[in-house]
Amino acid sequence: MNILDLPAPEAARALVGKILIRRLPDGTELRVRITETEAYYGESDTACHACHGRTKRTEVLYHPAGTIYVYLCYGIHWMLNLVTGPADDPQAVLIRGVEGASGPGRVTKFLAIDKSLNDTRLGGALALEDDGYAPEKVTASPRVGIGYAAPEDQAKLWRFCAE
DNA sequence: AAAGTGATCATG
């Protein structure tokens, strides 16, 4: 069973501690462990981009598990998300932190990720590896930066950090 | 505490 087939909140928790492999065009390979994630779960989640339905941008979220969703935020920062769950069911996990880079904008800078990876699949330029390691403790807390969402969605504990 | 930054989406 692939982690990414799980519903986003479960996948987000399970991804903490897993390894992300980034293969650059020049052959360099970076391997980093994921330390922090956040789940965005379906059209009913008012914090999820797909809550306003399918658009050119959110189309990627409706793709099958394992699709990579990258978009630009605040005109400066790329955000890296991994699509989870079945096709036509928009869910994704935002990679908020990895070893060596804390903060979603820094992660993409550190791994040299930009929109060229959007709508591609894991297994190529970016891949996931499970080496069996599990963090001692994973803490759940409210998601950040979603003040526009409904209060009940802001209250969801869908941000996961490794201890 | 506040600004910088540009794609995206909803208006007209």
Next chain:
DNA sequence: ATGATCACTTTG
């Protein structure tokens, strides 16, 4: 075509 809105980071 124009304007509002951001799943953030850095600087003072």
